[in-house]
Amino acid sequence: MRKPMKWALMTIVRYGWFGLLVLIAFGYLAAGFSDRSKNTLRDPVAKTNFSAAEGEGKKNASGESGLPLGKVAEEKSPLAEAKSPSLDPASRFDAVANGDDGLRESMAAIEASLALGWDEAGVERTETADWLTICRRMSLALVGSGLSLEEIRRLESMPESQREQAHLESLLVDPRFHQYWAERWSRFYVGADDGPFLVYRRRRFRTWLTDQFTQNTRYDEIVRRLVTAEGLWTDRPEVNFLTVTFDSNDGQPDPVRLAARASRAFLGLRIDCLQCHNDFLGNVSLGSADSPREGMQTDFHQLAAFFTSAKTNGLQGVQENEANYHYQYLDANAEVEVTPSVPYQPELLPTEGSPRHRLAAWMTHPENRQAGRSTVSHVWALLFGRSATDAVDNLPLDEEAPAVIEALTDEFITHQFDLRDLIRMIVHSSAFRVSSRAEFEVTDAHEDTGAVFPLTRLRPEQMAASIIQSARIKKIDRDSSLLVQLDKFGSTNDFVRRYGDQGEDEFSNDSVTISQRLVMLNGEMLRKAIGNNPVLNATNHIARFAKTDAQAIETTYLAVLNRRPTPTESEHFVARLKESDDRHAGIEDLYWVLLNSTELAWNH
Known part of the structure; x- marks a missing residue:
């Protein structure tokens, strides 16, 4: 028994120093x-x-x-x-200082809308925050954490006038931004829950969104892919937008839940209550600002009818078919066939094509300002940590959003639904760059109008x-x-x-x-x-x-x-x-x- 023990001790001593060096090297790399x-x-x-x-x-x-x-x-x-991470200093917004009239006009329109809000509210704008504070805001909004000491030292090596711009451009191409925003937008689109076990893969959906942000895919294209998704939820991750609502009773995506989710995420409208009854309390106004009307049950279920064309077909996954929707309205005696239709601006809805492709075309139409307002509202909330209105997904059709949201919507559509340009416009605006401190008493009106940066x-x-x-x-x-x-x-x-x-x-x-x-x-x-x-x-x-x-x-x-x-x-x-x-x-x-x-x- 002693020889094996002696041999083991000698082996430990012989290789102990080697093991220690390996651990030190691993710790160095770690x-x-x-x-x-x-x-x-x-x-x-x-x-x-x-x-x-x-x-x-x-x-x-x-x-x-x-x-x-x-x-x-x-x-x-x-x-x-x-x-120092590699930077691409070239930015479309550098042109604002170099004579690009189009971009100069974009920022001028946004600043004019902010000034209008300050005048209407009768508030005074505070001073601009220091560059470190602004860069911390960018990092928190885009990658979900403060700056590292490495990033601060890199920025300090640059002229102060270039630091904010350089940090923004660095973040917009940072994989941390793509991953972090993919998670935030996943919550808008499919929620935070795990969903149905067999037919839903949230991680794959989030990874797909990460790829879209990495490639800077146009936002309207992302929406079209989600609404018209076909295939298996495993190899076509965008299909998970549909299968997260999977109804175990009939083995199909739930059109009612999809209508509620799509109206909030893509249109900024809360019309969920119309599922059961007409709007008797004046909470849901559809139509337009010129001719508003109360929301009806038919508005909700006609929107839901589009999604009944998404049918699961065995190993082929979700496929596009004919819409086939029947519903028994409140106080009705029997079910009736519901024809797909949209709750406002029906003239933008194509007459040809499959149901979900028609709906996607309507949602992403440049003249559908409500959809553009919804996107701007979501991006604004992610950058500021709070909604510019009462709720990020509740922008009544008969009410104008704050002037800055309306101005940003115009520019977002003009810039062809480019999310990075939208982020640049908001970050470069004085609303994002003002201090949260002031020598006067700060009220809700100051924060609501962008005269003082809101504490969140x-x-x-x-x-x-x-x-x-x-x-x-x-x-x-x-x-x-x-x-x-x-x-x-x-x-x-x-x-x-x-x-x-x-x-x-x-x-x-x-x-x-x-x-x-x-x-x-x-x-x-x-x-x-x-x-x-x-x-x-x-x-x-x-x-x-x-x-x-x-x-x-x-x-x-x-x-x-x-x-x-x-x-x-x-x-x-x-x-x-x-x-x-x-x-x-x-x-x-x-x-x-x-x-x-x-x-x-x-x-x-």
Whole structure:
């Protein structure tokens, strides 16, 4: 028995050092330190080397108040490997400053509509926010998290006048944007639930949407593909828009549920109540602004009749057939055949073609402004974290939307339903760029008209992503190590489950609950994010490579809140850090405080 034991011990000793080296190499790669590009930035922590004593009250080279930027440190560290992502500086909106009259007129029309709203409401517009705040808003809206320290350092290397534009263009081609918006739009189209097990694949639907955003597919084309989808839900992912409503009783997509979903997602109309009765309360107005009329049961069911042409046909999946819909209306004695028709502007409905192709052509017709308004409303809500109207999917036909929504609708149609151009127009507007602070009392009217940027709570997935990103020096994307990506995926799902997923109610601004506060105060994700992990966590890198306590405080603020500390904050926390026996523990404490701050949890 002793010989086998002795042999085993010798084997362990012989190969132990080799195993240790393998683990160290794996940890190095897992941290994402390996060079992925010849274009690298210097140490993101050491880039602002300064002393608190010589910098208080001054403005730095970028124009922000606070401590000045110092010289880039000459010494290299592992953090110096953080690379600058490739950028395509060419942007159609660069032409606004270079003489493109068409784009100049687009932005002029949008700004005029905002000014009209301010005048009508009798409100004063506040000042423009600083570039870091605007870039944080972009990141939260487009990729669902704040900026990484790597991204901030890259932007600081550019002239200040170019930073916002460069960051926007970088985000619009970032796979994180395509994936994040695919999930957000999936909730508009098919909801947040798993749906029927056998005939519905939500993940495949989301992946298909990701591909559409990656290719910058025209929005009207996306709508046409969804409404007219045919085939199996496994190899034609867009078919899942239909099969999520699958009725187990007859084995077919449910036309009633499809009519309700399509009217909200594509038309911005809530006509669900018309399923059971006419509109007696004046809640649903159809027709037009010139000749409005009350909604009728027939409006809903004639719309639903289009979707009865979607029939499942064995292994061929969903196929287009003749519409065949019968319904017994309220107070009627028997079912009647329902002919497909649309609730407004019937003159835009083609007379030839299959039912769903006719419906898709009507929904995407350039003169169907209601459909355009609906798209603009959804994009505006995703960028601001709140709807421009009472609800993102409720834009009454007999009421004008806010002037800026109407102006954006005109430009969206003119720009041939290009979602990226729509995003650019909104982000470049003064409504997106104004501060959320003002020297006057801020009212609802200021936020509603875009005179002040509205304060909105981050959604659970934004909270999770912001916490995880703040704990890493480099941005977390598909180029990050597999270990980092898996850790983010698992931590995000666990956090959202505990914190509470809002489901389809994306834009609720309910108060923070006690259980949500407890998840932040005592949650496992925060402990992992700030814990003593020398390979992954930013707290260790800052403690090791920040040359001064003031630099450590500033870097922590940039990583977590995406802003520099005020002179008062810097002075306070520098003193606290000097009092600490363990520098790393002091930085961990500051991280914990900032991650639990109200400022992190709100878009502002």
